[in-house]
Amino acid sequence: MKSDSAASGVVVVFFGPPGVGKGTVATRLAEELKYHFISSGDLLRANVKEGTELGREARSHMDSGGLVPDQLVTRMVLKSLDSLSGGIFLDGFPRTQVQAEELESYLRGRGWRLQVIDLTADDRFLMKRLVERIICRSCGAIYHRTNLPPRVEGTCDHCGGALYQRDDDRPDVVARRLEVYHQQSAPLREHYRRQGVMLTLSGEKPLEETLAAVRAALIGRNGAPE
Numbered sequence: 001m002k003s004d005s006a007a008s009g010v011v012v013v014f015f016g017p018p019g020v021g022k023g024t025v026a027t028r029l030a031e032e033l034k035y036h037f038i039s040s041g042d043l044l045r046a047n048v049k050e051g052t053e054l055g056r057e058a059r060s061h062m063d064s065g066g067l068v069p070d071q072l073v074t075r076m077v078l079k080s081l082d083s084l085s086g087g088i089f090l091d092g093f094p095r096t097q098v099q100a101e102e103l104e105s106y107l108r109g110r111g112w113r114l115q116v117i118d119l120t121a122d123d124r125f126l127m128k129r130l131v132e133r134i135i136c137r138s139c140g141a142i143y144h145r146t147n148l149p150p151r152v153e154g155t156c157d158h159c160g161g162a163l164y165q166r167d168d169d170r171p172d173v174v175a176r177r178l179e180v181y182h183q184q185s186a187p188l189r190e191h192y193r194r195q196g197v198m199l200t201l202s203g204e205k206p207l208e209e210t211l212a213a214v215r216a217a218l219i220g221r222n223g224a225p226e
């Protein structure tokens with residue numbers, strides 16, 4: 001993933017409620033700007049699928065829409081950063097004050113910079129987006145039953161893979177995830193605002209508009225990430 005144009009030692013945190021588009025925006029720009037992409041949710045789901053000890057511990061929290069304990073997630077994410085250098089996009093981590101402090105201490109140790117892209121949206125908008133979200137099992141492409149349906153029902157346009165709904169995208173679990181975001185994660189916005197490292201953007205705008213705004217925040221005048 002890394003290229004010569006990637007900044008050395010910058011972690012860009014994509015922050016925001018579930019369904020706001022963090023993963024979509026980050027994966028699109030990671031490919032374009034040659035950043036690494038790490039999603040704590042993807043790492044956890046891979047552990048659940050493989051039946052690791054971490055996956056077994058994480059599963060009940062994920063199924064109920066609650067947060068996986070800080071220590072488990074933090075260890076998993078920071079370990080995945082160890083082998084990387086250059087520009088890194090983090091999706092879904094940190095989600096608590098403890099995780100944020102652990103990340104900052106890790107970044108200080110490596111002399112890396114932190115930038116935060118904060119995406120916001122109304123809860124009703126997020127609920128509608130999440131309960132109709134379907135995802136490709138093979139390549140992870142994201143569709144929406146009403147707004148962005150695949151050409152052939154149940155099949156990915158890009159790779160032909162089967163589409164599925166995440167277990168935690170059921171309405172009752174989505175409601176819990178939104179509540180958890182407001183209670184445990186949203187207070188972090190103040191933490192980042194005080195540090196002057198955060199850019200807040202609406203996640204309700206058309207995707208291309210959001211991509212352009214994030215791109216502009218990341219790219220310096222010479223075309224390299226700032």
Ligand code: AMP
Nearest residue numbers: 040041061062066067068073092093095
């Ligand atoms: P996501 O794919 O980011 O929506 O995450 C799916 C689920 O994984 C969440 O609802 C949590 O249960 C768990 N999870 C992901 N990231 C974290 C994190 N940073 N801290 C705690 N739990 C997390």
